[in-house]
Amino acid sequence: MSIKNQISIINNEIKDKADLIAVSKTRSVEQIIEAYNQGQKKFGENRVHEIVEKYNNLPKDIEWHMIGHLQKNKVKHISKFISLIHSLDRLSLAKEIDKNARKENRSIDCLIQIKISNDESKYGLNPEQLDSFYTDLKEFENINTVGLMAMATFTKDQSLIADEFKKMEKLFKEMKTIDSKFKILSIGMSDDYQLAINNGSNMIRVGSKIFGQRNY
Numbered sequence: 001m002s003i004k005n006q007i008s009i010i011n012n013e014i015k016d017k018a019d020l021i022a023v024s025k026t027r028s029v030e031q032i033i034e035a036y037n038q039g040q041k042k043f044g045e046n047r048v049h050e051i052v053e054k055y056n057n058l059p060k061d062i063e064w065h066m067i068g069h070l071q072k073n074k075v076k077h078i079s080k081f082i083s084l085i086h087s088l089d090r091l092s093l094a095k096e097i098d099k100n101a102r103k104e105n106r107s108i109d110c111l112i113q114i115k116i117s118n119d120e121s122k123y124g125l126n127p128e129q130l131d132s133f134y135t136d137l138k139e140f141e142n143i144n145t146v147g148l149m150a151m152a153t154f155t156k157d158q159s160l161i162a163d164e165f166k167k168m169e170k171l172f173k174e175m176k177t178i179d180s181k182f183k184i185l186s187i188g189m190s191d192d193y194q195l196a197i198n199n200g201s202n203m204i205r206v207g208s209k210i211f212g213q214r215n216y
């Protein structure tokens with residue numbers, strides 16, 4: 001299956017229920033161009049040096065999404081062009097994003113990353129920390145908090161993943177009632193995006209289903 005075919009299949013499936021972020025980490029500029037020529041304009045990356053290089057070498061109407069763990073000292077490299085940071089998970093990072101956004105005379109849209117999985121390695125706030133984190137974020141005038149992001153446990157157990165997505169949907173709905181700027185729930189990847197959409201997702205991050213297996 002070609003990249004083009006995969007994109008149109010996914011778009012047909014999700015209709016206008018969710019925004020498709022094509023996760024292009026490790027993929028070449030040529031592969032991204034193939035997706036772009038199919039109308040795909042939103043791409044997600046998890047490494048700063050890679051996203052910067054691709055930003056420099058690809059059409060300027062692409063929206064770049066930072067979906068991976070972000071180190072504070074690297075924020076300055078993406079603050080000019082980043083469309084959405086999905087991985088805001090600590091105040092020290094918020095401070096750095098805010099500072100760099102101010103320098104660029106803009107505000108940067110961010111999602112708060114929540115840890116819902118049992119996996120040791122996943123980043124994110126515990127759900128109980130969300131209220132106070134959200135309150136603390138208000139001091140940062142150049143950060144626009146527009147929703148939540150999470151990664152499900154890496155498992156074949158669909159019912160566990162569904163439980164995790166349901167928890168995210170509930171949290172998202174609660175946040176929406178207190179803040180109308182909460183518009184985005186970023187959950188769902190190649191193997192579980194339909195399940196995610198059934199549980200309130202409106203932004204999915206899909207890599208291997210579009211571009212093929214990755215080697216890591």
Ligand SMILES: *Cc1c(COP(=O)(O)O)cnc(C)c1O
Pocket residue numbers: 023025046067068151189190191205206207208209
């Ligand atoms: C790699 C990655 C994805 C995409 O994973 P696939 O299984 O290839 O669809 C989504 N979200 C994040 C945060 C990722 O790092």
